[in-house]
Amino acid sequence: MLIAALATLAVAAVAVGVLRWQEASLPVARPSARSLHAAPVGRVGGLSVVAGIVVAMPAWPVPAGITPALAWVAALAAVAVAVVSLVDDWRGLSAGARLCVQALAAAAATWAMPLGGAWSVVAVIAIVWMANLFNFMDGNDGLAAASAIAGFAAYALAAHAAGAGALPYVTIALACVPLLWINRPPARMFMGDVGAVTLGFLAAVLGIAGIAGGAWAAWLPPLAFLPLILDATVTLARRAARGERLWEAHKVHYYQRVHRMGAGHRGTLALYAALSCATAATAAACALAAPSLGWTALATWMLVLGAVFAVIDYHWRRRPGP
16 A cells, blocks of 8 residues: 555656646646636646556555456546546547546446446436536636545545545545645646546545445545535536526636635635535544434535535625626
8 A cells, every 4th residue: 555655646746747847738728718817827737646546546456346347447437537538638629528428437437336226327427527526626726636635535534444445545635746736826737627527537436436335424425525516516506597508617616706806826725625624524534433423514514615605605796896
C-alpha cells in the first residue's frame, strides 16, 4: 500500500511538472462571459490526476462481490471516460456524444456490481450525474480538487473501518494533491474535463460499489461529497423550474455567486473547502464510531447547507448591479 501510494504521488507530481513544461502546446481555457477568470489558463491539469490513478490501479484490491474480470471492466470504463473527456478538452465534443460515452461507461461499471433491476438504472443515472456535477463545480480555483481530496479521504477511512481495502481511495486523494498545488488561487492550470469528469465518475462508481459490497451504508457517499452534490443539484433544479436550457453555460451556482459577490477565488475556496472537509470528516467519523447516526448526520448537514444557500440567496438578491 505504501509503495502504491508513493508511486501515485510521484507520478502525479512528475506529470504536473511535464504539463507545466509543455504548457505552450496544451489547450487553453479562454475567458468568457460564463467564466470566473480574466486570463487564458491551461486546461488539462487533470491529466496528472489520471496518470497517478492509472499507475496505482493494478494494485487496487477487488471490491467485495465483484470478480477480478468485472473489476477490470469497471476500471476500463473509467479510463474510457478520461480519454473522451480529454478529447473534449482538446478538440470539443457535443454534449450528446459525451453523455452517450458516460452512460455506456456507467452501464459497464454498474454491470460489474452485484446490483439488479431498477437499482442498476438508478446507479447509471447517479454515476452520470456525479461525473457531470464535478465538472460543473470546477469553475473556481482549487474547489473541485480540494473537495475530491476530502471526499476520497472519507472513503478511505470508511473502508478501513469496514476492513476493506482503502488503497483505491488513498491513491485517488493523493493523485489530486500535486494538481491542487497548481490549481489553487491563482490557478496556473485548470483541472479540465479530463480531471473533473473522471473524478466524479470514480466517486460515484466506487461509492456505489462500496454500498453493493457492504463496505458502507448508502448515506456515506453523498455525505462525503455533499457540498458539491447539493450545490449542483439545487442549481439544476432551479434552472429547470425557470425553463432555462440546462446544457448552456451559466454563472449561478452558489459557489459562483459567492465568488461574484466579492469573495473571489480565495474566499470561495476557503468556504467550500471548509464545508467539504466538515461533511467528509462527519462521514468518516460516523463510519468509524457511529454508523447508526449516518442518516441523521446526512439530514443535518443538508439542513445546514440549505441555510448557507439561503444566506447566499439573500445577499445575492440585494447585491448592486445586474
